[in-house]
Amino acid sequence: MKREDLSLYLVTDRPLSLGRDIDWVVTEAVKGGATMVQLREKDCDTREFIRLAAKLKEALSPLGVPLLINDRVDVALAVDADGVHIGQSDMPYETARRLLGPDKIIGLSVENMDEVIEANGLDVDYIGISPVYSTATKTDTAGPFGLDGLAEAVKLSVHPTVAIGGMNQKTAFDVIRTGADGIAVVSAICSADSPEKASRELYAIIEEARRSPISKAQA
């Protein structure tokens, strides 16, 4: 279903966007093929966060690209975003679901196999397997899954999966071949000279990996 096409999932990052406007980076990335956008802001005030979220929603809605808000259910409610992405130290999943209702997308980060199994008991819309590789973007996570760990998590999970942490033009092919439904990209798009071109390249690699003969079962 288009509404939850996790293939090329952009996670915004203001410091990594090299001084360029977040909404410009997002618009360019979507032109290049990004299928989903998560607005992540850690340091801005609530009013600015809402202003930016409203602007992105206005840009993305006509294109059918879902906008998720990282952590902040209040911001998601304020702009009627398509959902939220929450981590293990954000609002508990059940509370977020109660506040957002059954129709919104809720994704949950999992950082180890126990959390993958725990998420199987929740009706989350997808899990973000994080991190696959070590990265400078996220410093508050446990050790990385690695490619084998990712493949195991993908098999264990009853939910759609998106891989996060170290996703770029070099890693995307192998990651998609584990059976993950998508890659969540931060710096490889936000810091690219051309976020559009980077997204186009990544999307092509995802398609190529999906056409490759090695299936999830064989991985």
Add this chain to the structure above:
Amino acid sequence: MKREDLSLYLVTDRPLSLGRDIDWVVTEAVKGGATMVQLREKDCDTREFIRLAAKLKEALSPLGVPLLINDRVDVALAVDADGVHIGQSDMPYETARRLLGPDKIIGLSVENMDEVIEANGLDVDYIGISPVYSTATKTDTAGPFGLDGLAEAVKLSVHPTVAIGGMNQKTAFDVIRTGADGIAVVSAICSADSPEKASRELYAIIEEARRSPISKAQA
């Protein structure tokens, strides 16, 4: 109405609480006479914020002391708090009212006379006049109102008013005599050896000021 007794309004501050648990400080303050509590957390993650808010709500509800949440409407919704306190860079008032409904308390900080007048056009439940005096607690505000500015703001406002910024045993008497409905106290309670004793002293001063012959009109 008890539900909005602004008289002695405690605003929590983790760094100023000298390593003591927020819920201990709050409980002690309420024993001493605090009539309202605002949970303000700037740096903790959402899950911890909700956990603390739920704990305070459980403690305060039986006592009839309202719990407001600073800025975070999601946290207020998560624990069904009595309301929120928002500043000029937080969620816009109309959005907060839409998400919280007509029955919750919403207070708004005003930092100058223009904002006092602007707030008169909103159905906020009270305004926080901030800061009355310069203080180390808030560094992101405009110049202080001073006692004369506070008196003018109180007269201008159609809403109940609470004075914030430099409220302590030395300033409370004059502040209440301007006609302000209450004082919002941070360090004079959070950093006190005995938050209970400090609250008791402050409450006594508020009562004494209200009994004094100088009325709001004469101030």
